[in-house]
Amino acid sequence: MTARAVVTGIGVVAPSGVGVDAHWQTVLTGTRRTGPITLFDPSGYPTRFGGEVSGFDAAAYADNRRLVQTDRWTHLGFAATRLALADAGLPLRAPDPYGYAVALASSSGGNLFGQRELQRLWGGSTRTVGAYQSIAWFYAASVGQLSIHHQFKGPCGVLVAETAGGLDSLAHAARAVRRGTPVVIAGATECPLSPYALACQLASGMLSEGADPEQAYRPFDVAASGYLPAEGGAVFVVEELSHALARGARVYGEVMGWGATHDGAHTTADGAGDPGQYARAMRLALDRAGVGADAVDVVVPDALGVPRYDRSEAVALRAVFGDRLPPVTTQKSLTGRAHQGGAALDVATVLLAFAHDTLPASAGPDEVAPGCELDFLREQRPPVNRLSLVCARGFDGFNSALVLLGAAPSDGGEQ
Known part of the structure; x- marks a missing residue:
């Protein structure tokens, strides 16, 4: 196995x-x-x-x-x-x-x-x-x-x-x-x-x-x-x-699937990345995890805060999920953007959310920008399938996505 x-x-x-x-x-x-x-x-x-x-x-x-x-x-x-x-x-x-x-x-x-x-x-x-x-x-x-x-x-x-x-x-x-x-x-x-x-x-x-x-x-x-x-x-x-x-360890969750792609082009002053390649990374992660897009409980986006990049990310998410977008939550505005440390922090947030059986509300936006109409999680709620998709984009064309399956808190995390 x-x-x-x-x-x-x-x-x-x-x-x-x-x-x-x-x-x-x-x-x-x-x-x-x-x-x-x-x-x-x-x-x-x-x-x-x-x-x-x-x-x-x-x-x-x-x-x-x-x-x-x-x-x-x-x-x-x-x-x-x-x-x-x-x-x-x-x-x-x-x-x-x-x-x-x-x-x-x-x-x-x-x-x-x-x-x-x-x-x-x-x-x-x-x-x-x-x-x-x-x-x-x-x-x-x-x-x-x-x-x-x-x-x-x-x-x-x-x-x-x-x-x-x-x-x-x-x-x-x-x-x-x-x-x-x-x-x-x-x-x-x-x-x-x-x-x-x-x-x-x-x-x-x-x-x-x-x-x-x-x-x-x-x-x-x-x-x-x-x-x-x-x-x-x-x-x-x-x-x-x-x-x-x-050894009797507690399990927070399992790394189920991942995908990484590259835009294949340098970042320009007015560019916003390639939403097609970004969406491809998400699909690769879901396919390798063996789960359908409709099973995802929550998406944690890159959330750069630059309007053209935010719109591009929304385009990529809609390309993957269509009209059945799962809830989206981000806490980056609370801490600032710690680059690769920030993506790791997003993973920690998701795993802790499953451990506490609580998907946290998104820290914004207060007023959604045109083109960024996603299903932002406004109130805490329990997960259903305990599946998350965490996404990240690196400057100059890097795209990555990770599917995590959270352990059930009631059984100590055994799977």
Whole structure:
């Protein structure tokens, strides 16, 4: 029989809170966690708001020797991984190193660390950089550090597809499980909040310049004007089902199917991606999961907050579901857009929704923009088939979709 990949642990470190309970409370109450950027002085930039992990203490999750070698993005990964392992009831050191692997997504790498070192190189009296500059900024740094620290020596890797990578990492983890690796750490964290990182995002023309953090990021709304950047994300323990059940683990849900496509064209200043290729990724995920579109309880969209991209996403969803659109919910406006970390956070939200038997209401839109007429979930409701479709688009043409089957809370998650 084909091995089945299930999620047995969730670690959240995001603007919505540290830990699954804090995140779920933010989602249920619809509390916005975006505000002024404090990691650096953003006063000279048109975008001055974002989503930060408030009060984050990296020293609580890693020793100083590792912290000085790494960027805040990796510090968030240390924390989320420890929380996920604890949630799954697994030790911090692998009892069977080659049976454990790490497959995280990454996009922008160690921005804050790299910025500090390059400023010291060009503006400091020593005109030098520290030895760890060579590794801390690198997009695979978190995977490498985590695999070393936890002694996970299975088939490790890093997925790079901007926001879409947060879903690709779980697909890669499921494939690794099916090929014989019992436990895989998947998901993503992000920290795109530095002067250089903000400047790069501003160049896209997609950041919101709103003066009110409560109103600046409003996907699918008539007032949508772009997104707010955010840090953080979520990390998961993806485990082979029989391995999980043999040790009595709780199961949140199963990775049923996934699809990834590419537009095959560069993103232009007035483009909005290819809704046809985006819809194809969704269909691939549903087909591989062996479920019909009419069985989906809820869709979590990419929700970029850029009007032309919101309309394009609505076109793709209608192409897949026709007139029988399932409820749509998004919480990105509460936290900001954490790129690949944001897609992973969407997966955490869905799995927690099934665990609590509650599909959360969408955090907007208040007034649906023309062309974005979707069935936004306005009130909490219980799921029916416990099936979700989570979608993500990465800049420059990446499209991904993931089908998750939630475990029934009444039976402890056994399937």
